[in-house]
Amino acid sequence: xxxxxxxxxxxxxxxxxxxxxxxxxxxxxxxxxxxxxxxxxxxxxxxxxxxxxxxxxxxxxxxxxxxxxxxxxxxxxxxxxxxxxxxxxxxxxxxxxxxxxxxxxxxxxxxxxxxxxxxxxxxxxxxxxxxxxxxxxxxxxxxxxxxxxxxxxxxxxxxxxxxxxxxxxxxxxxxxxxxxxxxxxxxxxxxxxxxxxxxxxxxxxxxxxxxxxxxxxxxxxxxxxxxxxxxxxxxxxxxxxxxxxxxxxxxxxxxxxxxxxxxxxxxxxxxxxxxxxxxxxxxxxxxxxxxxxxxxxxxxxx
Amino acid sequence: xxxxxxxxxxxxxxxxxxxxxxxxxxxxxxxxxxxxxxxxxxxxxxxxxxxxxxxxxxxxxxxxxxxxxxxxxxxxxxxxxxxxxxxxxxxxxxxxxxxxxxxxxxxxxxxxxxxxxxxxxxxxxxxxxxxxxxxxxxxxxxxxxxxxxxxxxxxxxxxxxxxxxxxxxxxxxxxxxxxxxxxxxxxxxxxxxxxxxxxxxxxxxxxxxxxxxxxxxxxxxxxxxxxxxxxxxxxxxxxxxxxxxxxxxxxxxxxxxxxxxxxxxxxxxxxxxxxxxxxxxxxxxxxxxxxxxxxxxxxxxxxxxxxxxxx
Amino acid sequence: xxxxxxxxxxxxxxxxxxxxxxxxxxxxxxxxxxxxxxxxxxxxxxxxxxxxxxxxxxxxxxxxxxxxxxxxxxxxxxxxxxxxxxxxxxxxxxxxxxxxxxxxxxxxxxxxxxxxxxxxxxxxxxxxxxxxxxxxxxxxxxxxxxxxxxxxxxxxxxxxxxxxxxxxxxxxxxxxxxxxxxxxxxxxxxxxxxxxxxxxxxxxxxxxxxxxxxxxxxxxxxxxxxxxxxxxxxxxxxxxxxxxxxxxxxxxxxxxxxxxxxxxxxxxxxxxxxxxxxxxxxxxxxxxxxxxxxxxxxxxxxxxxxxxxxxxxxxxxxxx
Numbered sequence: 001x002x003x004x005x006x007x008x009x010x011x012x013x014x015x016x017x018x019x020x021x022x023x024x025x026x027x028x029x030x031x032x033x034x035x036x037x038x039x040x041x042x043x044x045x046x047x048x049x050x051x052x053x054x055x056x057x058x059x060x061x062x063x064x065x066x067x068x069x070x071x072x073x074x075x076x077x078x079x080x081x082x083x084x085x086x087x088x089x090x091x092x093x094x095x096x097x098x099x100x101x102x103x104x105x106x107x108x109x110x111x112x113x114x115x116x117x118x119x120x121x122x123x124x125x126x127x128x129x130x131x132x133x134x135x136x137x138x139x140x141x142x143x144x145x146x147x148x149x150x151x152x153x154x155x156x157x158x159x160x161x162x163x164x165x166x167x168x169x170x171x172x173x174x175x176x177x178x179x180x181x182x183x184x185x186x187x188x189x190x191x192x193x194x195x196x197x198x199x200x201x202x203x204x205x206x207x208x209x210x211x212x213x214x215x216x217x218x219x220x221x222x223x224x225x226x227x228x229x230x231x232x233x234x235x236x237x238x239x240x241x242x243x244x245x246x247x248x249x250x251x252x253x254x255x256x257x258x259x260x261x262x263x264x265x266x267x268x269x270x271x272x273x274x275x276x277x278x279x280x281x282x283x284x285x286x287x288x289x290x291x292x293x294x295x296x297x298x299x300x301x302x
Numbered sequence: 303x304x305x306x307x308x309x310x311x312x313x314x315x316x317x318x319x320x321x322x323x324x325x326x327x328x329x330x331x332x333x334x335x336x337x338x339x340x341x342x343x344x345x346x347x348x349x350x351x352x353x354x355x356x357x358x359x360x361x362x363x364x365x366x367x368x369x370x371x372x373x374x375x376x377x378x379x380x381x382x383x384x385x386x387x388x389x390x391x392x393x394x395x396x397x398x399x400x401x402x403x404x405x406x407x408x409x410x411x412x413x414x415x416x417x418x419x420x421x422x423x424x425x426x427x428x429x430x431x432x433x434x435x436x437x438x439x440x441x442x443x444x445x446x447x448x449x450x451x452x453x454x455x456x457x458x459x460x461x462x463x464x465x466x467x468x469x470x471x472x473x474x475x476x477x478x479x480x481x482x483x484x485x486x487x488x489x490x491x492x493x494x495x496x497x498x499x500x501x502x503x504x505x506x507x508x509x510x511x512x513x514x515x516x517x518x519x520x521x522x523x524x525x526x527x528x529x530x531x532x533x534x535x536x537x538x539x540x541x542x543x544x545x546x547x548x549x550x551x552x553x554x555x556x557x558x559x560x561x562x563x564x565x566x567x568x569x570x571x572x573x574x575x576x577x578x579x580x581x582x583x584x585x586x587x588x589x590x591x592x593x594x595x596x597x598x599x600x601x602x603x604x605x606x607x608x609x610x611x612x613x
Numbered sequence: 614x615x616x617x618x619x620x621x622x623x624x625x626x627x628x629x630x631x632x633x634x635x636x637x638x639x640x641x642x643x644x645x646x647x648x649x650x651x652x653x654x655x656x657x658x659x660x661x662x663x664x665x666x667x668x669x670x671x672x673x674x675x676x677x678x679x680x681x682x683x684x685x686x687x688x689x690x691x692x693x694x695x696x697x698x699x700x701x702x703x704x705x706x707x708x709x710x711x712x713x714x715x716x717x718x719x720x721x722x723x724x725x726x727x728x729x730x731x732x733x734x735x736x737x738x739x740x741x742x743x744x745x746x747x748x749x750x751x752x753x754x755x756x757x758x759x760x761x762x763x764x765x766x767x768x769x770x771x772x773x774x775x776x777x778x779x780x781x782x783x784x785x786x787x788x789x790x791x792x793x794x795x796x797x798x799x800x801x802x803x804x805x806x807x808x809x810x811x812x813x814x815x816x817x818x819x820x821x822x823x824x825x826x827x828x829x830x831x832x833x834x835x836x837x838x839x840x841x842x843x844x845x846x847x848x849x850x851x852x853x854x855x856x857x858x859x860x861x862x863x864x865x866x867x868x869x870x871x872x873x874x875x876x877x878x879x880x881x882x883x884x885x886x887x888x889x890x891x892x893x894x895x896x897x898x899x900x901x902x903x904x905x906x907x908x909x910x911x912x913x914x915x916x917x918x919x920x921x922x923x924x925x926x927x928x929x930x931x932x933x
Contacts, residue, residue: 030507037417040409041426044481047474048433051444061637074672074911077638102337109334124338126598127345133531133594135562136538137569138348138587145351155689155704166344173341174528175483178521182490199327213486216431220479223435230537230566233691236699238661240671240688242678250659250687255437260690262443263818264668265843265912270820271637277440284435292428377790378764379799379807446821462814462825546789546815557814567817568791570691574715575698 055281059274067275071242072257076268079261081276083241087251088280091161092226092287094247099165099225100172100218107176107214112202132170139167140234148235155236157251163231168221175217179210208298215295219288226284229255254280352591355584362578368585374548374559376582377573383582385589387548391558392590394465395472395540398554399533402473404526407480411522414481415488416510427482434478442542445471450543458555463545466554471543472536476529483528487521488514523605527598534594537562561586655683656892662689662696662709663793665837666879669735669911670709676907677896684892693793694718697882701727706887710880711737711793728885730927732897733920734904735913738862739798739875740841742823742848744832749778752852752859755802755874761785761833763803766810771831785813786822786834798835801874823847838862839912867914878920879913898928 070080106128114121143163153159183206191201238252239260245251254276261273360368363383371384410430414423445467453460453467460466491514499509515522545557546567565583573580660670667690674686691699693710700708701722714722714731722729741758743750750771753761757774760766761783767773772780788794790807795815800806816822819836826832827847841850852859855873866872887893900907901924908915916924 030505033507033511034417036405037409037413040406040481041413041418043406044410044430044433044474044477045426047477048429050448051433051436051440054444054448055440060634062635064635064638066638071675072671073675074668102340105334105337106341109331109338113331113334114338124342126595126602128341129527129531129598129602130591130595131341131344132528133535133590133598134348135535135565135587135590137562137566138352138591141569141583141587142344142347142351146347169341169344171479171528174524175486178483178487178524179490181520182487184492197324197327199330213483213490216482216486219431220434220482223431227435227437227439228538229437229439230570233570236661236689236691238687238689239664239667240674240686242675243685255439258437259439260664260667262439263664263820265820265840267843268638275637277437280437281432281435285432288428288431288435292431296424373811375790375811377795377807378809378811379805381807447824462821462828463816541817542821546817547811547813549812567789570695570791573692573694573791574718575694576717576721580694 052281055274055277058271059276059278062268062271062275063278064275067272068279072240072252076266076272079269079272081254081257081279083244084252084254084257084276085279085283087157087241087245088226088254088283090157090245090247090251091164091253092222092283094158094161095165095168095222095225098162099168100222102165103169103172103217103221104176104214106169107173107180108202108207110173111177111180112198112206128170128173132174134167135230136167136228137230137234139163140231142166143231143235153248155238155250156248157245158247160232160235160237160251160253163235164225164228167228167231168225171221171224172214172217175220176210176214179213179217180206182213183209211298212295215291215298219291222287222291223284226253226287227255227280229253229259232256254283348591352584352588355581356588359578359581359585363585372550374564376579377568381579385561385586387550388559388561388564388586389589390550390552391465391540391544391548391560392534392562394552394554394558395469395536395544395560396530396533398466398469399472399476399536400530402470403476403480403529403533406473407477407525407529408484408522410477410481411484411488412510412515415485416506416514427485430478430481433474434476434482436475438475438536438538439542441471441475442468442539445539445543460555461545461557463543463547463557464555465544465558468540468544469554472533472539475536475539476532479532480525480529483525484518484522487518487525490521491517520605523601527601527605530601531594531598534590534597535562537566541566561590651681651895652683654681654892654895656685656890658684658686658707658887658893658896659705660686660688660707660709660881661691661699661705662707663693663711663879664690665711665737665793666709666734666881668839669879669908669913670707670881672907672911673896673900676903677899680899681892681895684896686896692791697721700729700882700884701725703727703884703886706884706893708882710882711877712796713880714882729882730885730888732881732883732900732924732927733878733916734881734900734924735879735908735911736867736916736920737877737879737913738838738867738872739794739835739877740838740862741833741835741851741853741875742826742841743851744826744828744830745847745849746830747781747832747849750775750851751849752854754854755856758802758853759804762799762809764808764810781831784825784829784832785810786825786832787813787815788819788822788836789815789817792817794835794837797877798875838867838914842912864914868917870917894928901925901928 066080069082071082073079143159147153147159147162148155187205188201191205232253237256238250239256241250241252258273258276261269368383368385371382372386373382373384374387375382414427449467450460495513495517496509499513540560541563544560546559547557548559565586569583667688670688674688678684678686693712696708697718699705760774761768770780770782771778796806799809814825819840822834822836823844826834850861852861853875860866860872862872867876870876905915
């Protein structure tokens with residue numbers, strides 16, 4: 001062995017030796033860290049399992065055909081949730097059609113096209129973050145004043161869905177911006193070096209790469225919106241509606257019905273409320289399932 | 303790498319190309335810009351809706367009385383209008399929510415992003431997101447009928463309504479938000495950084511904490527600020543589980559009333575619209591708005607300072 | 614292989630779930646009121662207001678819709694105050710109320726040209742309840758009730774109220790300050806609406822009050838009678854003595870007013886403009902004709918003869 005090789009192999013041996021020693025010292029901290037990580041993940045999962053467990057135990061005996069096809073009633077033997085189920089589905093559809101594109105468009109503009117250093121851009125950013133903290137009930141007050149009365153829509157499903165959409169905007173915008181920001185600049189630079197315009201690069205390269213993050217934000221925002229009660233109550237959602245809702249009719253949604261049933265004195269209504277919760281969760285899982293599929297399809301490693 | 307970041311990234315890129323944008327493009331970009339305007343309109347709308355009745359309220363109740371009295375009893379006779387109990391109520395529940403969702407959310411995110419196999423991640427992440435979809439009504443009742451009795455059975459004599467149960471459950475609600483968004487941010491860190499670190503002999507602990515998390519801090523911080531904001535604004539859970547007894551206390555086992563719970567209860571109750579009692583809703587709402595605005599200004603400044611640019 | 618396993622597990626879970634479904638309801642699926650169909654009238658009626666009166670409005674809405682299939686009735690629960698606000702803006706036809714309309718609300722209606730009729734629709738009693746293990750207190754005088762609940766109350770234990778009673782500390786529960794029940798109770802017990810001690814556990818949900826009282830030996834709470842009647846095995850009902858002896862609340866004593874001062878009427882306010890429409894007239898007529906079974910199905914106390922006479926007069930007024 002010549003001198004260089006000897007130096008190299010000594011250095012390698014030293015490195016291995018020190019890493020072995022270091023590994024034992026580091027491993028306590030690393031093990032604690034791993035415990036913290038598993039505990040964190042497990043906490044959420046256990047909480048969910050307990051929650052679902054109690055709901056299923058209380059609700060399954062009441063999950064029958066009458067609940068799915070019948071109209072609400074003050075008689076627990078006859079009460080169903082059909083109008084509320086349909087209204088919740090319709091609200092979700094309106095949200096996906098209006099709030100989601102609006103939020104993504106805002107995120108794209110702010111992240112890709114807006115000039116960075118202007119004061120009004122900073123103001124918009126601050127504004128969006130602040131909107132995320134506004135309690136849902138204030139959106140209700142806003143909706144009552146401007147949509148229901150101001151625009152004259154009345155206490156109809158469209159007004160309620162639009163208000164939930166406004167409430168949902170900040171979550172999706174913030175998630176979309178972070179998703180866009182995470183796309184490496186090399187993607188944009190490469191595209192433009194090849195002669196594409198900025199818009200083309202965004203539409204063809206950046207946005208598809210950001211879909212997983214946008215999907216996550218959409219899941220979180222949509223789930224919350226469909227589960228809201230307070231703003232809709234302020235905007236005039238009813239608690240008893242026996243007919244199937246349309247965009248411009250009065251309506252009631254599953255969370256409101258659940259809240260109402262939980263407060264009634266008859267014990268059966270508690271069980272019916274739990275069963276309605278199961279239906280709502282099934283709805284949410286179905287919606288999320290689609291978004292998750294989209295997310296997995298567009299997953300990329302950089 | 304970080305030397306020439308004086309020019310914003312976008313301008314550096316377009317400096318390579320000169321020439322006008324096509325008109326079609328202008329239209330599209332204009333449409334996108336108007337989308338951003340919507341958020342401004344919403345805030346203006348909220349401020350307008352809140353300001354009028356609030357000003358009327360403050361004509362009858364002085365600002366000093368509002369912010370310094372420690373009794374909140376607007377619907378009792380005689381009425382007292384000190385907002386301090388509501389502030390401590392909100393503070394108490396938000397604190398416990400953050401204790402749960404921030405560290406545990408981040409921990410879940412790191413685990414899913416750096417340690418878990420692809421299959422585990424693909425299974426666990428959507429399941430956690432189901433947690434975010436549980437209606438707040440359900441979580442409120444869960445806090446009241448499951449968590450509080452549980453705490454009492456292990457010996458902690460909390461009130462039937464208490465800030466701790468409500469706060470913890472809010473934390474559980476927001477844990478998926480922090481976890482999912484942080485995890486997306488970490489997943490998007492270029493693997494070249496990780497590989498380089500592993501190549502230098504670092505173990506997973508070091509790579510996660512010293513390389514990936516700092517690289518993803520923008521997304522992580524954004525998710526945390528979002529979670530704190532939502533914890534402050536959470537209405538239904540606190541209404542059901544924290545109580546409606548406005549008392550100035552920071553003890554977790556005590557019943558409290560948060561600003562949001564007060565607004566929700568009074569807004570949908572039997573109070574006559576147009577009375578001072580009703581206008582308290584707007585005054586409290588405006589106070590909440592100002593507080594979260596201040597918090598967000600601070601948060602944005604801090605995040606901006608610590609953001610790193612890679613590539 | 615793993616995928617197949619997951620698939621099998623999912624299928625089994627689904628099967629178990631479906632098998633476990635249903636069968637939990639007790640009670641009949643029969644409607645309470647004999648129904649004769651009238652398809653000639655049609656329209657939409659909007660009811661909003663108190664969540665206390667809502668069960669009755671809901672019962673009325675469904676039964677009336679069953680008998681007049683071309684009419685739709687919706688019921689909202691914006692609260693008595695919120696209901697009046699919408700009513701006086703002309704946005705609703707009927708306003709449910711657990712208290713009488715207040716002067717500023719009357720003024721708002723007058724300013725918008727809304728005139729209305731007041732219909733007493735049911736009687737409700739406020740039940741004062743204690744824990745099942747509370748063996749010492751069976752009857753409270755109104756003075757004792759005031760001593761417990763007034764704003765300046767200092768009573769911390771049951772012994773402070775009556776020295777013969779044990780020194781079990783109070784745990785007080787009740788409705789929230791925004792509730793009509795709170796307004797009513799404080800007015801009749803303490804003499805002024807909103808006058809109450811502040812250190813009790815208020816709740817939007819009376820079921821929670823039940824839970825609280827049944828979990829604390831020294832517990833005391835108050836809420837609408839219907840909530841007690843659904844939970845008689847968990848609570849003790851107190852009799853109230855307002856000077857004429859201890860009276861327990863039940864359908865009879867609430868209806869004829871002997872259970873005082875904690876009996877209250879529940880109202881529906883109907884705008885005159887709405888009363889001119891045939892479907893609204895028909896609905897009110899339907900209510901008056903079937904009020905006993907409707908109030909009972911909503912767990913309230915039916916109208917006494919005087920109130921019924923007033924209601925019938927209103928229907929005649931409407932149809933003339």
